[in-house]
Amino acid sequence: MKLLFKKATLVVLIVFLSLGIHWTQRKIDQYHVIRFVDKSPVFLPKGEVLKWMSMGYRGLIADWLWIRTVLYFGRRAMDEDNPYLIYASGRGELEDELESVAQQPVPFDSTNDFALQIRNELSHIWQGSQYQGLIDYIYPMLERVTTVDPHFIFPYVFGGVYILMETGEFDEASALLEKGYQANPHCWEFPFYLGWIYWIYRGNMEKTTAYLSEAVGKEKCPQYVRDLLIGISKDPERSQFTRLYLESLLQSNDNPEIREQLIEILNRLNQSSTEERVY
């Protein structure tokens, strides 16, 4: 009887503790979204130090850093629970609201702390939604990933092309691709993407042609890179080919934001007869 009581007490205790832990976990999870509002600057050591610290497990550390980067990108740019995305999806309304706050004579006087707080927070959120925290975090993280594992190709392309599309930060993107090219001179991907971003984001046809020519000379370079180079070289003004390329991109893309950007670039291209800069 005594033993049975002891066992029952233990079971009750275990169940009680498990429920308590579960309840606490649920409470903590309620603050889940708030955590991501922070800018989450990179507190990790520099890439060279991480490389030194990872000893024989550089690949593993690079993968871990890479997955952290992807998860951060997902939370900032894609996750439906992401506060930035929620504001970004209602961008027009937020903009109107900010503007109306700015135009109101003195509905909030400068001594009104609450009003100031709301205004500051709104502008903070607006600025955040423009870049979604990508520049402050993703590029430093990618710098670390590629220093720990310089032959991990995809992070270079991710930062050099995908993140560039989100942020328009050309210098960061091209520096990352250049770094990848130096570490992997045999890969055709780097000169191809460098040529591509100089073409689309800078309209610098000399650099584009030079990089694409380098890419074509590499082993395993696919046919479409050669076709692109031939297309650009054949078009004397080079704008006609650019226009055709962008139009085909527009036709094949369903994303309204990217479509909007492409239409804007095409309009600019059509307005200018002697186009040097496409974007």
Added chain:
Amino acid sequence: MRIWAVALNTFKETIRNRVLINILIFAIGLILLTLIIGDWSIYQQAKVIKDFGLSAMSIFGLLIAIFIGIRLMVQELEQKTIYVIASKPINRWEIILGKVLGLSITLMINIVFMSIALWGTELIQEGQIDLGLAPAILLITVEILLIVCFAIFFSSFISSTLSAIFTIVVFTIGHLSGFLRDYIEIYPDKGFHWLLKGIYYIVPNLEILNLKMAVVEHLEQPPHAVLFGLLYGMGYILLLLLLTIIIFSKRDLK
């Protein structure tokens, strides 16, 4: 024959300690990982599976090597069970070789099953297996055996705690050897660089036995990297076994 008897006994002892349960943990971990990272890694699933698999293989193996390796000797000495063995018609060097052999068999069985789990996961996820991982697995095995020898070497003359610390220090310095060499080359005028040079040449450069990143990313290797790695590792293993036998033979067991 007597070596084999000790080896078999050591092997049975490690099995009784449920050492092989880590294979199960490894296999489940690998499957869970592939389920989770599929979306997270953006087209890099194959690389992550290989990196994780090889690293886990190495980490599990090293932990077993260090802790079981040390326990094998220290337990015998502290619990005085070594008297029972030493009183039999068996040489001390045979005891050492038997113990190393027994633990090595356990570790190699571990590695074989973990490799099968890794390739199996690859086959399910990617539809193909990358046999190019084999050289890295071979050198991971050599590294683990080398660490076993260090653990048994230290535990033949110092306490288990100190043996564990020293073995981990050897592992750490072994993987940082490349940085030591670079430091000596970059700052040749530093007064203490003879000390660093000494450490560099005494402690094995474990990066020579590390092909994990190279095989996963199909990087070009220096000619005969695997062969030289094997020779280098085996050389150290034999040297350590010899030193351990000398120390253990001279040890007063009374």
